[in-house]
Amino acid sequence: MNAPVVEKLRQLFGERLRLEQGIRQQFCQAPPGIELSPPDAVVTVRSEDEIVQVVKLCREYGVALIPSGARSSLEGQINAPQGGVCVDCSEMNAIIDVNVTDMTATVQPGVTREQLNSHLRETGLFFSVDPGANASMGGMAATRASGTNSVRYGTMAGNVKAARWIMANGSVAAIGSRAPKSAMGLDLLAIAIGSEGTLGIFSELQVRLHPVPEAIVAGVCSFDSVDNAVQTVASALGQGLSIARIELLDATAVRACNAYSAALGLVDTPHLFLEFHGDRSTVASSVELFKDCAGEYGGQVRISERLEERTALWKARHDAWWAFHAFYKGRKGLATDVCVPLSCLSACISATAADIAASGLDAPLIGHVGDGNFHLLIMLDEGEDESADIQAFLSRLSSRALSFGGTVSGEHGVGQGKLKWMSAQHGAALQFMRAIKSALDPDNLFNPGKMYQSLRVDAR
Amino acid sequence: MNAPVVEKLRQLFGERLRLEQGIRQQFCQAPPGIELSPPDAVVTVRSEDEIVQVVKLCREYGVALIPSGARSSLEGQINAPQGGVCVDCSEMNAIIDVNVTDMTATVQPGVTREQLNSHLRETGLFFSVDPGANASMGGMAATRASGTNSVRYGTMAGNVKAARWIMANGSVAAIGSRAPKSAMGLDLLAIAIGSEGTLGIFSELQVRLHPVPEAIVAGVCSFDSVDNAVQTVASALGQGLSIARIELLDATAVRACNAYSAALGLVDTPHLFLEFHGDRSTVASSVELFKDCAGEYGGQVRISERLEERTALWKARHDAWWAFHAFYKGRKGLATDVCVPLSCLSACISATAADIAASGLDAPLIGHVGDGNFHLLIMLDEGEDESADIQAFLSRLSSRALSFGGTVSGEHGVGQGKLKWMSAQHGAALQFMRAIKSALDPDNLFNPGKMYQSLRVDAR
Numbered sequence: 001m002n003a004p005v006v007e008k009l010r011q012l013f014g015e016r017l018r019l020e021q022g023i024r025q026q027f028c029q030a031p032p033g034i035e036l037s038p039p040d041a042v043v044t045v046r047s048e049d050e051i052v053q054v055v056k057l058c059r060e061y062g063v064a065l066i067p068s069g070a071r072s073s074l075e076g077q078i079n080a081p082q083g084g085v086c087v088d089c090s091e092m093n094a095i096i097d098v099n100v101t102d103m104t105a106t107v108q109p110g111v112t113r114e115q116l117n118s119h120l121r122e123t124g125l126f127f128s129v130d131p132g133a134n135a136s137m138g139g140m141a142a143t144r145a146s147g148t149n150s151v152r153y154g155t156m157a158g159n160v161k162a163a164r165w166i167m168a169n170g171s172v173a174a175i176g177s178r179a180p181k182s183a184m185g186l187d188l189l190a191i192a193i194g195s196e197g198t199l200g201i202f203s204e205l206q207v208r209l210h211p212v213p214e215a216i217v218a219g220v221c222s223f224d225s226v227d228n229a230v231q232t233v234a235s236a237l238g239q240g241l242s243i244a245r246i247e248l249l250d251a252t253a254v255r256a257c258n259a260y261s262a263a264l265g266l267v268d269t270p271h272l273f274l275e276f277h278g279d280r281s282t283v284a285s286s287v288e289l290f291k292d293c294a295g296e297y298g299g300q301v302r303i304s305e306r307l308e309e310r311t312a313l314w315k316a317r318h319d320a321w322w323a324f325h326a327f328y329k330g331r332k333g334l335a336t337d338v339c340v341p342l343s344c345l346s347a348c349i350s351a352t353a354a355d356i357a358a359s360g361l362d363a364p365l366i367g368h369v370g371d372g373n374f375h376l377l378i379m380l381d382e383g384e385d386e387s388a389d390i391q392a393f394l395s396r397l398s399s400r401a402l403s404f405g406g407t408v409s410g411e412h413g414v415g416q417g418k419l420k421w422m423s424a425q426h427g428a429a430l431q432f433m434r435a436i437k438s439a440l441d442p443d444n445l446f447n448p449g450k451m452y453q454s455l456r457v458d459a460r
Numbered sequence: 461m462n463a464p465v466v467e468k469l470r471q472l473f474g475e476r477l478r479l480e481q482g483i484r485q486q487f488c489q490a491p492p493g494i495e496l497s498p499p500d501a502v503v504t505v506r507s508e509d510e511i512v513q514v515v516k517l518c519r520e521y522g523v524a525l526i527p528s529g530a531r532s533s534l535e536g537q538i539n540a541p542q543g544g545v546c547v548d549c550s551e552m553n554a555i556i557d558v559n560v561t562d563m564t565a566t567v568q569p570g571v572t573r574e575q576l577n578s579h580l581r582e583t584g585l586f587f588s589v590d591p592g593a594n595a596s597m598g599g600m601a602a603t604r605a606s607g608t609n610s611v612r613y614g615t616m617a618g619n620v621k622a623a624r625w626i627m628a629n630g631s632v633a634a635i636g637s638r639a640p641k642s643a644m645g646l647d648l649l650a651i652a653i654g655s656e657g658t659l660g661i662f663s664e665l666q667v668r669l670h671p672v673p674e675a676i677v678a679g680v681c682s683f684d685s686v687d688n689a690v691q692t693v694a695s696a697l698g699q700g701l702s703i704a705r706i707e708l709l710d711a712t713a714v715r716a717c718n719a720y721s722a723a724l725g726l727v728d729t730p731h732l733f734l735e736f737h738g739d740r741s742t743v744a745s746s747v748e749l750f751k752d753c754a755g756e757y758g759g760q761v762r763i764s765e766r767l768e769e770r771t772a773l774w775k776a777r778h779d780a781w782w783a784f785h786a787f788y789k790g791r792k793g794l795a796t797d798v799c800v801p802l803s804c805l806s807a808c809i810s811a812t813a814a815d816i817a818a819s820g821l822d823a824p825l826i827g828h829v830g831d832g833n834f835h836l837l838i839m840l841d842e843g844e845d846e847s848a849d850i851q852a853f854l855s856r857l858s859s860r861a862l863s864f865g866g867t868v869s870g871e872h873g874v875g876q877g878k879l880k881w882m883s884a885q886h887g888a889a890l891q892f893m894r895a896i897k898s899a900l901d902p903d904n905l906f907n908p909g910k911m912y913q914s915l916r917v918d919a920r
Contacts, residue, residue, distance in 0.1 A: 190650030439899035
C-alpha cells in the first residue's frame with residue numbers, strides 16, 4: 001500500500017489506524033490449505049461517514065477493503081490475499097432502537113448477538129440467530145449465519161429486515177423495508193445477506209426479534225443408530241412438529257461430551273438434543289408428538305423441565321468444540337459443514353461415516369439436523385491439515401453433498417476455503433453472480449479473491 | 461416486429477404463434493392511467509428448450525420478451541409498452557415431483573396454485589401462498605406474491621426453494637438449493653423472486669409445502685373501531701400468537717359483504733376474520749390468547765368450529781371484490797395496496813380513512829393486517845380512473861405509506877403502475893437495481909419499460 005494512502009488514512013483515523021504486524025495478524029484468518037494473509041492496515045471505524053470516507057479513499061487509490069466484525073468466521077472471509085485495508089467495525093456497537101410493537105431492533109454492525117440479547121432482557125423479546133460464536137450482527141448478515149434454532153426461527157436471511165449498505169462508489173443504499181413485506185423492486189437486501197463483504201459494507205441493520213416463549217422445555221433422545229435419529233426428525237417435522245432446536249450428536253461426539261461434562265451422563269449412542277418453545281399446552285403437545293415419532297424408531301426420550309438441566313445440556317452442546325479437543329489431546333480440529341435435503345440426510349451421513357472409518361480419521365459429527373445440516377470436526381495431528389489425504393476427504397465430502405442435491409456449505413460460507421466449489425455447485429449461474437459483482441463493484445475493491453475467484457488482475 | 465422474426469417464430473411454434481389482435485389483447489393488462497399495449501405476438505411454449513429458443517431468437521433481433529402465466533397481475537406486469545413477444549407459459553403446467561419427506565413440489569411455471577393443491581390432496585401437505593386469484597406458480601414467484609396466510613407461512617420469497625431460470629443470453633441458471641439452507645454464494649433466487657420478468661423467465665420451480673394442520677378453526681371478531689382491531693393484532697402477535705390468517709375489513713367493507721352474502725350476518729362495524737392452524741391443543745390455547753387480547757380492546761369474538769361456517773366466511777372474504785361491485789352498482793373498482801410497519805398501521809389507516817372521506821370517495825378497505833398490509837378498492841364512475849383527483853389521491857396514499865416507513869406495494873408489485881414511485885422509495889439503491897438489470901440483461905430484452913423505467917432507448 002503506497003505512502004499517500006497511509007498518510008491520508010492517518011489523517012482520517014489517527015491512532016485508530018494500525019500498521020503493526022502483530023495487530024494486522026489478528027485481523028486475518030484462513031482455513032487449512034489457504035495461506036494466512038494479513039491486511040496492510042487496520043482502521044477502526046466509528047460511524048457510517050467514516051466507512052464512506054475510507055471506501056472513497058481506497059477507491060481513489062485502487063486499494064482493497066476487507067470488512068471485519070467479531071472475526072469469528074471460519075472460511076477465510078477476513079483474510080487479505082491481496083492486502084488492503086481491513087475495516088474493523090467492532091467499535092460501531094450501538095443499539096440504536098428497539099421497537100417492541102414491530103419486534104425489531106436497529107443496530108450498528110459491531111453489536112454482538114449476546115450484547116443485543118442482554119439489552120433485550122426486559123422487553124420480552126429476543127434475537128434468535130445463534131451460530132455458537134458471539135458473532136457481530138454485520139458479520140452474521142454478511143455470511144448468512146444460522147445455527148441451532150434456525151429450524152424454527154430461520155437464518156439471517158429471514159431475520160434481517162432492512163440495512164444501510166455502503167457501496168463501492170461511496171453511496172449509502174437503504175435496502176430492505178421496515179414493512180413486514182414489500183413487492184417494490186429487486187430484493188437487494190437478499191443479495192447483501194451472504195455476500196461476505198464482496199459487494200458492500202453494512203453500516204446499520206434492522207433485525208427481527210421474537211417473543212420469548214411462555215414455556216421452554218429441553219430434552220435428549222438416545223437412538224441405536226444415526227439413521228433412526230434422522231428418520232425421527234423427518235417424520236416429526238412432516239407431521240408439523242414445532243421445535244426450536246433439534247441437534248444430532250453421533251456416538252463419538254456423545255462420548256467426548258460425556259467425558260468433558262461429567263454431569264451429562266448420556267449412554268454412548270447417537271442422540272438428539274431437543275428444545276421446544278411455545279405456550280405451555282403447545283409445548284406439552286409438541287413433546288407428546290415427538291415422543292410418538294421417536295418411539296417408532298426406538299428413541300428413548302428424557303425431558304428436562306428444570307432450567308439448570310436445560311442450561312447444562314446446551315452448555316455441553318456449545319462446548320462440543322472444547323470437548324473434542326480435550327478428548328483428542330494434542331490435536332487440532334478442522335471444522336467443516338455441508339447441508340442436504342432432509343430426504344437424503346441419512347444416506348449422506350452414513351456414506352460420510354463409512355468414509356471417515358475407511359480414511360482412519362477421528363471426526364465427531366454434530367448437526368442441525370432439522371435443517372439437513374451437519375458439521376464434522378476432523379481431529380488432526382500437527383501439520384496434517386495440509387495433507388493431500390485430508391484435502392481429498394474434504395473434496396469427497398463436498399462432492400457427496402452435491403450428489404445428494406445439497407450445498408457445500410449450509411452455514412460457514414465460501415470465503416477462500418470453499419471458493420473452488422462454487423463452479424461445481426452453481427454451473428451456469430456462477431457467471432451471473434460474477435456479473436452482479438462486476439456491476440456493483442466494478443473495480444473489485446471489496447474483499448477480492450473470495451467467492452467468485454475474480455482476482456483483481458482478471459477483473460481489470 | 462419485422463417479418464423474419466415472425467417467420468422464424470412460425471417455424472418454431474406453428475399454430476402456437478398467435479398474431480390476431482383479439483388474442484394479443486387478451487395478453488396485456490394495464491392499471492388506470494397507463495395505456496393498454498398488446499404484444500406484437502404471443503407464443504405458447506411447452507418446454508424449457510422452447511423458452512431458450514425464443515429467448516435466443518428475440519436476442520438476435522433485439523425483440524422484447526414478456527413472460528405471462530395466469531394473467532392475474534394488477535400493475536401492468538404483462539403489458540407490452542414496447543411491443544415484442546409475449547411468452548405464454550400457461551401450457552407448461554406439469555407437476556414434476558412431490559417429495560413428502562422434504563415437503564417440496566417441483567412444478568412447471570404454468571401450474572396454478574389450485575391445481576397444485578388439488579394434486580396434493582392425498583399427501584397431507586399443502587402449498588400455502590394464496591393471493592386470491594388462481595395465479596400461476598411462475599407468475600407468483602415473479603411478483604413475490606403473498607396473501608391471506610402469509611402472516612404464518614410467509615410470502616413467495618420464503619416458499620420457493622430453487623428454480624431453473626432462463627437468462628437473456630439463453631443460459632439456463634439453476635438457482636437456489638434443494639437443501640433447507642445454503643451459505644454458498646449470492647442468493648440469485650432471491651433476486652429472481654419479485655423481479656417481475658425483467659431479469660429472466662422461470663422454466664421450473666421447487667416450492668415448499670406445509671403439513672395440513674390437525675385442527676383448523678376460524679372466527680370473526682367485531683370492534684367499534686379499526687384502531688382497536690389493529691391494536692389487538694399487534695398485541696396478540698407481540699405475545700407470540702400463532703395465527704394463520706388475520707384479515708381486517710372496515711365498516712364499509714363489512715356492509716358490502718353482508719349485503720352480498722346474506723348468511724354472513726355481521727354487525728356493521730370493523731371486523732377481523734381469523735383462522736388458527738395447529739394441533740388441537742395449540743389451536744385452543746391460541747384462540748384463548750386471542751380472546752384475551754381482543755377483550756382488552758372491546759372485541760367480540762365468535763368462533764366457528766364447523767367446516768361449512770369456515771368455508772362461508774372465507775368465501776365472503778374472497779368474494780369481497782364482487783361484493784363491492786354489487787354494492788356500488790355500475791361502478792368499477794380500482795385496487796391498490798400499501799404496507800407499513802405494524803406500529804404505524806393504525807395511524808396510516810386512519811389518515812387514509814380521513815383522506816377518503818375528505819375526497820368524497822367510496823373505497824372499502826380490507827387488509828392482511830398481520831403483515832401491515834392493506835388494500836383499497838376505490839369505486840369509480842366511468843372514465844374517472846384517469847381523473848387527476850384519483851391520481852392525486854393515489855399519490856397521497858403512496859407518500860403516506862413511505863412517510864410511515866412502509867412500502868408503496870406489499871403485494872401487487874411495480875409493473876408500470878407503481879414504477880414512478882421506485883425512486884422515492886429506494887433513493888440511491890435504485891441505481892444498484894438498474895446496475896443488476898444491465899448486468900443480467902444488457903440489451904433490456906426482458907419486460908422493458910417496467911420497474912426501473914429503463915426504456916430500451918436509454919439502455920442502448
